[in-house]
Amino acid sequence: KKRSLSGIKPTGFPHLGNYLGMIRPAIDLQDEYEAYYFAADYHALTTARDPKAMRASVYELTSYFLAFGLDPEKSAFFRQSDIPEVCELTWLLSCVTHMGLLERAHAYKAADAEGRGKEISHGLFSYPVLMAADILIYDSDIVPVGQDQIQHLEMTRDMAQKFNAAFNVDALKLPVAKVQENVATVPGTDGRKMSKSYGNLIEPLLPPKKLRKQCMAIATDSTPLEDPKDPDTCNVFTLYKLFATPSELEDMRQNYLGGGYGYGHAKQALFEKLDAYFSPYREEYQRLRADEAYLEEVLQSGAERVRPAVEEVMDRVRRATGIGRR
Numbered sequence: 001k002k003r004s005l006s007g008i009k010p011t012g013f014p015h016l017g018n019y020l021g022m023i024r025p026a027i028d029l030q031d032e033y034e035a036y037y038f039a040a041d042y043h044a045l046t047t048a049r050d051p052k053a054m055r056a057s058v059y060e061l062t063s064y065f066l067a068f069g070l071d072p073e074k075s076a077f078f079r080q081s082d083i084p085e086v087c088e089l090t091w092l093l094s095c096v097t098h099m100g101l102l103e104r105a106h107a108y109k110a111a112d113a114e115g116r117g118k119e120i121s122h123g124l125f126s127y128p129v130l131m132a133a134d135i136l137i138y139d140s141d142i143v144p145v146g147q148d149q150i151q152h153l154e155m156t157r158d159m160a161q162k163f164n165a166a167f168n169v170d171a172l173k174l175p176v177a178k179v180q181e182n183v184a185t186v187p188g189t190d191g192r193k194m195s196k197s198y199g200n201l202i203e204p205l206l207p208p209k210k211l212r213k214q215c216m217a218i219a220t221d222s223t224p225l226e227d228p229k230d231p232d233t234c235n236v237f238t239l240y241k242l243f244a245t246p247s248e249l250e251d252m253r254q255n256y257l258g259g260g261y262g263y264g265h266a267k268q269a270l271f272e273k274l275d276a277y278f279s280p281y282r283e284e285y286q287r288l289r290a291d292e293a294y295l296e297e298v299l300q301s302g303a304e305r306v307r308p309a310v311e312e313v314m315d316r317v318r319r320a321t322g323i324g325r326r
């Protein structure tokens with residue numbers, strides 16, 4: 001079987017963008033592929049400073065993946081830092097990676113554009129190298145991600161090629177990104193990409209009251225209640241589209257066009273749709289989250305499952321470079 005790999009940062013509750021862009025597609029691949037998914041705690045450390053929250057967040061993510069259907073009997077969900085060799089591979093890749101490549105990374109460029117380039121941590125600057133190591137260390141074939149990770153995947157391929165060329169070997173396999181078109185960039189409540197750093201989240205496993213509040217916060221224009229509205233430029237409609245059946249969607253479209261239908265009505269319909277869809281998962285999540293001993297077992301068996309691939313790749317790159325004894 002080919003291998004599917006992806007990671008997600010343990011920095012608070014996952015949101016609708018994470019769910020649609022990565023979690024759902026990744027879990028759907030677990031029959032066809034050997035699935036390796038992980039909580040990227042090393043990556044989270046570029047910003048996180050609270051050890052308790054870090055540990056809790058890894059357990060939250062583990063509960064999420066299990067609740068959404070990851071089967072720990074056939075797929076791995078593990079903690080990035082339980083495979084410390086990724087840090088070793090990060091160094092080996094660093095030695096063949098030009099500063100120029102890393103300076104082109106969106107996250108670094110954005111910081112540099114604000115004049116803070118010299119103040120960002122070295123960890124953030126070399127974030128793409130750690131991410132390349134994450135992917136390459138498992139001989140990954142495909143990497144299910146949202147649109148915002150495409151550049152990182154291109155850089156990963158670049159680094160793998162540089163490494164192979166530098167040592168004249170075929171040690172690292174080139175992975176491909178797998179992005180699902182209709183959910184490549186899920187919009188947040190303000191219409192921009194849904195992102196923790198914009199505070200525009202919808203977190204579907206929150207208690208219904210809070211979820212409703214997030215739905216009600218979606219930005220809309222000021223068309224009066226009685227007037228017809230354009231569904232195709234409306235955030236509420238765009239999000240509803242991702243969950244509604246074709247006939248439900250057509251009904252809402254007609255409501256928009258007909259007038260007398262307010263954005264409040266549409267938001268309520270969206271909330272009800274999300275709540276109905278997610279409430280079974282929410283219950284399952286809460287049940288799983290309460291048992292940390294079990295979650296830790298899942299993480300450890302996940303790490304064990306991926307370990308043989310790690311040994312293989314690390315053996316190849318150590319041989320190629322002459323690092324370590326034979």
Ligand code: TYM
Binds near residue numbers: 020
């Ligand atoms: P992270 O934790 O920011 O996001 C996890 C996944 O969610 C996707 N995503 C979205 N998709 C669609 N619409 C959105 N609004 C949206 N917001 C987030 C992201 O594209 C991502 O797939 N660097 C990675 C974590 C990582 C990783 C890896 C991924 C570390 N190592 C190796 C793949 C392979 C990140 O910060 O994801």
